[in-house]
Amino acid sequence: MQEATCPQERIAMLDTFEALGGKWKLPILRYLSNRPDEQNTFKKMQRELGAISAKVLTQELKELETNQLITRTVLPTKPVMVAYQVTQHGLTVIPLTDQIVQWGLNHRTELR
């Protein structure tokens, strides 16, 4: 009897969703990859990303850092600032998000 679904594929997909799942991780990675040379501080990101709360932003940034997709740097400024940057590994997500965007555009035209 044939295998229902290839288990290692399922596991790989689950790995991806675990690292990139959640409402804001992909937007955050796209945001940071568009601003590789700026001081992407917490408050600046919160202002510019849209309607994300501090709690969720903290959470998503932590998980991205755990998965080595971004780095966190504390700056020696007077009110301490923290800057986030996308890593080399984090940049590998961009082609994937590009394809997600492309599929969404195509899907919309497909439905008329």
Added chain:
Amino acid sequence: MQEATCPQERIAMLDTFEALGGKWKLPILRYLSNRPDEQNTFKKMQRELGAISAKVLTQELKELETNQLITRTVLPTKPVMVAYQVTQHGLTVIPLTDQIVQWGLNHRTELR
């Protein structure tokens, strides 16, 4: 001042998640795309996909049909059977899922 995030990209991503989101839609599409010539009936899929409940399977299939990613055919058998097939449009999801699988594999090796 620069745009925080390109709004049309965000919308396209949300479109994709709306059509493909949920625990089982991608596995179902991969399952069906691997069996284009079989009678993929409800019960057979439920048995072979793993731990999916009838309620959720019904739900996911409905949404996939709404988005024209699969077709639903009632067969003229004595106990009525229903067969599902992936559409041409549904097949366009496969390259995307391939990349999701690939990224998951790569991510695992990246973390050692």
Added chain:
DNA sequence: GTAAGCGGTAACCGAAAGGAAACTATGGGA
């Protein structure tokens, strides 16, 4: 008649996700 297989539907539940508001600690300026 009764049980089994088909393709569902309806009611209920618990867990998780995400958002709002208040709060922390630090330091600078009026």
Added chain:
DNA sequence: TCCCATAGTTTCCTTTCGGTTACCGCTTAC
């Protein structure tokens, strides 16, 4: 002294997601 800004943390709340169980109508086999 009070207020502002930084970067969070904590508590509470609502919504959503997926799963369990029971049930329906239909047909065939025992």
